[in-house]
Amino acid sequence: MFVDxxxxxxxxxxxxxxxxAFxxxxxNLIVGGLENGPEGRPARTYYLNGTRVAQFSSQAVSSFGTTMGQPQPWEMQPDGSVLFIGAEPTGLFGGQMKRITxxxxxxxxxxxxxADAQAAQKKAVEDAAAAAAKAKADKDAAAAAKAKEREEAIAAKEKARQEALDARKKALEERAAAREKARAEAEAARAAKKKQPQ
Structure with a gap:
């Protein structure tokens, strides 16, 4: 509906x-329709300026207005208030009759x-945009964390490979040094033996 x-x-x-009616x-505008009541059954419901003000059983009194001569279950009062009448929205056929002013x-x-509806719509749009931005930020953060984890795994693997190469190189150098030492000692022993008197 459009108003002004x-x-x-x-x-x-x-x-x-x-x-x-206004x-x-x-x-002030009164709006009526059917809405689920406290027990989940359709209930005759009234709103005033967008706020629910009354809810009755749809079985006991079903008319919203003077259609075909039926009395309307609401009435404007001289003091500007609105009187609603109907049965409580309980049980199959409604509970006690009530008057709500x-x-x-x-x-x-x-x-x-x-204004409230427009503000709520604006907030819903802003909340949706904020949720989308947060989802994108979370996705980007997860991707960055995954990339960092991958880089760290590659770096750890490279470090382990380099350490293995260094250890192998050191072992080869130590083995070569040991052979050289053994050869030098053997030559020294032979030289000493030659110097001994015959």
Whole structure:
């Protein structure tokens, strides 16, 4: 629905939603429809400026207005309040009959309903964008962590390979040194033996 050129979305859970009437000062709008009650059954539900104010069994009194001569179960009062009547939304056919009087808050109106709806929509868009940005940041962080882990694994493997090469080189050098020492000692022994008198 559009009010003064501004889009006004009805509550999403309200089925068959429709405007019923403005209050006498044209500031407040009553909307009615069916919504699941506390026991999960469809209940006749009323909203005033986007806020749920009354909920009754849909079995006991089913009319929203004066269709085909049926009495409407709500009525504007001279003081600006709205009187709703219906059975409690309990059991198969409703509970006790109740009268609920709702006085519109002076600080709320259709205009505040529209503003609140627009703010909620803006916040939903911002929250979705923030969630998408966070998801992207988390994905990037996970990719960076995985890349770092891969780099560390490669570095560790290279380090282990280099250490193995160094150890092998050292072992070869020590073996060559040991052979050279043994050869030098053998030559020294032979030279000493030749110097001995015959």
């Amino acid at each position: 050129g501004e889009f006004l979305a009805f509550p999403k859970a309200l089925q068959g939603a429709g405007p019923l 209050t006498a000062d044209h500031r 709702v006085s519109p808050d002076s600080g709320t109106s259709v205009a505040t309903w529209i």
